Amino acid sequence: MKIVQLHVDYVEYEPVRPESSVYEEAERKKHRIEEALLLLTSVEKGDDRRLGEKAVEDAAEFMKELKIPRLVIYPYAHLSTNLASPGEALEVLKAMREKAEEMRLEAYSAPFGWNKKLSISVKGHPLAEQLRSYTPETVREKSEEEVPQALLMEEKLESYWYILTPDGEVVPVEQFDFKGHENLEVFARYEMQKSRAVLEQPPHVSLMKRLEIADYEPASDPGNLRWYAKGRLIKSLLEQYVTQKVIEYGGIEVETPIMYDMSHPALKKYLHKFPARQYVIPVEDKKYFLRFAACFGQFLIAKDMQLSYKHLPIWLYELTRYSFRREKSGELVGLKRLRAFTMPDVHALCRDIEQAKEEMKKRLRLSMEVMEGIGFGRDDLEMAIRFTKDFYESHRDFIFELVRMFGKPVLAEMWNERYFYFVLKWEFNFVDNQRKAAALSTDQIDVENARAYGITYVNEKGEKEYPIILHCSPSGAIERVIYALLEKAYMKIEKNEKPMFPIWLSPTQVRIIPVKSDYLEDALELMKKLEESDVRVDVDDRDETVERKIRDAETEWIPYVVVYGEREKKSGVLSVRVRETGKLEKMRVEELAEKIREAVKNRPFKKLPLPKLLSRRPSFR
RNA sequence: GCCCCGGUAGCUCAGCCUGGUAGAGCACUGGCUUGGUAAGCCAUGGGCCGCGGGUUCAAAGCCCGCCCGGGGCUCCA
Incomplete structure (x- = not known):
């Protein structure tokens, strides 16, 4: 595939007459598009949909950098002497359009198979004109850097912020009186503006070294730590404790592989919905990714289970040692944010939303017990609840029930649309000595993955139905729990008190x-x-x-x-x-x-x- | 990914600006010391001063390149 990429003041085209045996329906009128990135595209023999998608991804990146608002995909046969057949070419062009739509780009597309009148005005800067060439090899090489859709969408996500109180009030954050809730204020500001210049290094890092808990391991990838005897002990006790609590609540413990085939059809979709970068391991001619949560393994088990409505709700539990997320190197910090971490993860399969709501309340109670059992008080944690507008409108009472259970005002984030696989999630956040927040316990209502993975149960009438899935980590990552304990201890040092572990x-x-x-x-x-x-x-x-x-x-x-x-x-x-x-x-x-x-x-x-x-x-x- | 900072003894760091051939404290090892609620004393050993190149009579230091680490930004389902 060859593409001449032009940054234009405007482009005008007018379909004159069909020229190829394969052509699309089109109006014979003049189209004019201003301020756009124009892709004059020739599809060559051997090109496939992946190439087209890749080309759009690259274009989107370029548009983002140069702040170009719209994209024009223009079939242009004159760049190659090795053209694909019209049928194949149209297929690839369609893939480009779909990709652009999926990425929520403002995209226009000239009709395929027409003789068109074309006039353009190209901008005068050095990057305005570029030739791009794609072969199946480019995609194979570059695809290791595949960026999940969700990562890109997240940047466009628009949120509205409120404080919900146990009395049932909904107050826009700017109007809330934070007196007596200073920590919540810090947390809310942190979440909303997400930027704050801090020069000191987080205190838990030198503590984790000095107390011989954990340390960086220069011989590994950053964010993969070594654990000394004392750290291993503490971590192991926390792991056992969370597991014990989940099992008391009826969790069924399983163990699943840490790596999965990237081309497995069910996993593919989830990879794209989940904003995380992966470690990819090539093995012979296949590619495997290291799990970044317990979801895959448990969903694949659930898919094969013989489930009746009588079995629901059912909880599947695993403590992953490890889950892997290849966070950008600059994001890694001590025990707070790692590339390899230990995550207790308990899913609940529920027959419908009502049952899911009941389970979520139990799991909130579980999480509160776990955090208290570890040694965190109510003052140490701030709760956030995030949901779509639709969900809020139809389940307002439920949301406030969660707030009442927590017993303090809560930060709420509302999205107009559902970008991810869930309609609601809550988390407990710890605010550290740098006045930054880190999420610990969390639970989500997933309305999408049962279908994606083919997980079904049989209802009273003998029909198959998709369950609602909850994703809960009652403590959050174990390493992060230790980070919070160390940061909390440091707060004592600051107050001239003696720091200690529970x-x-x-x-x-x-x-x-x-x-x-x-x-x-x-x-x-x-x-x-x-x-x-x-x-x-x-x-x-x-x-x-x-x-x-x-x-x-x-x-x-x-x-x-x-x-x-x-x-x-x-x-x-x-x-x-x-x-x-x-x-x-x-x-x-x-x-x-x-x-x-x-x-x-x-x-x-x-x-x-x-x-x-x-x-x-x-x-x- | 971008920006900033750093890499000298096992650890924490000084020396670098202003070039002259390597330092401290702690730890380790040996000895003295048998000590009652937050550091007893003495001695010994230990260094490709991150890697490669350059400048210079001479480089830990100055210049260039690279590698590694950390922090900040961004991000955090």
Whole structure:
């Protein structure tokens, strides 16, 4: 395919008479289009629809750069001596028109197969005239950079912003009184203008390194981190906790592949509806993409399931380690935004919208419980609800029910049209030290994918129907949860308070410091006792002063530090330095164990995956 | 992707502007020290100063190119 691309002040054409055996219907009148990008297009032998689509994509990019408002596709046979047959050529031209429409370009198209009178006025800048040449090879090479439609559409998306209150008010953001809701205001401004110059680096990055949680891995692709023992432990506990909660709520846990064939028909559509860039892996003559959510695997399972209305609602759950999104390199930050991340993802198949609404309420409750269980309070999170205008008009009460459940004013974004596959989504957002927001928990009502994947259930009448699908991550990405915990801890440092992890997540919960080496035996004994009641304990047996060991325990944010010496040996009562209160407290071993059991309550426990003796423990960095 | 900043010991960084052949603290190793609630003392070892080219008698430093990393912008379903 050869295209002469011209940036024109105007183009005028007038169909005179049909010239080819294949021609389109056309009016014999003069057409004039101003301020346009004109594509004089010759379709050659071997060209296919993909080439046409690619050409339109390139043109669209050019138009965006130069702010050219409209496109004219003009069949022009005189650029090649190797023309395709008229039938084939028309097919490719139609693909171009469809593509332009799909991309919501203002596009005009001259009729194929006519002898036309043509006059044009080309602009005088250096980029105004260009020859483009496409062969099947160009598409094969370039297609790795395929940009999903949704990414392009997103840029055109128009939103209206409101605050919804638990009392049922709808207030345009500009008119809302944010007194007492300062965090929501920061969040709303962040979402709406999405730009803010901040120079400092986010505090959680140096914390994640210093606390030996995670670190960048220069030998991998950026945004793929390495996890040290303490980080792995914390992450693993969070993973187990979310999974446990989802299963309590009736989730059915499955596991699915991490890579999928890009040419699989059902996946193809979803790839385009979902604004994310993929990692692509060529294997022999096929291309696979790494999953960027659990959706694919679960939908493919659901498609094969024998589902009756009696089974619904049904929840399918997977915790993806990992999901991959090839975010642009400049967007990656610490644990906040990664290219490989761990995402709990629970889908619900529902028979109709009413059932979907009921399920969504349960899942909101689940998400609230999970966030609270992890250690986030209501003040730490701001809720956003986004929906189409249609959905709002027919389900207003439901939306306010969600707001009431959350119990605080909520940021609402309304779209005039449905651009994505869902009609409503909500998220919890965390506002960090840079006053930037990151989404954690989320749920969506998907009205499109059941059809796209051929997922059906049988209703009372024995007919097949498409279910509504909900997509929920009760915690959001696990890495991002840790980011939020670290950012929250940093806020404490800023207030001159002692930062710490929730006790159930602290790698070492109790550090025992023998006053001198003579008490090491006793310390080990004490450690054994505490371990028997599921407490993570270690012993600082290094040849250092007590002060030094305490300082090190403090910088590790250890919640309970026990100094053990003559006094404790005699009395049998421990001196415990309690981080939360900053006080020294006397208590017996059993009381200490009980305090920790109480703090962990119903949440998972894992043993400390490190040498128990500090003298045997290497530093990771 | 664009803009900015950076790459010197395991880590954090100084030195670079104004060229003269490599520094500190912490960590590591050895020794002294048996210490009671946030850093005990001494000593030792450790460096292709990101890579390649250029200028110069001489380059960690100046110039050019490249690679890698980070931050900001944009984006964030």
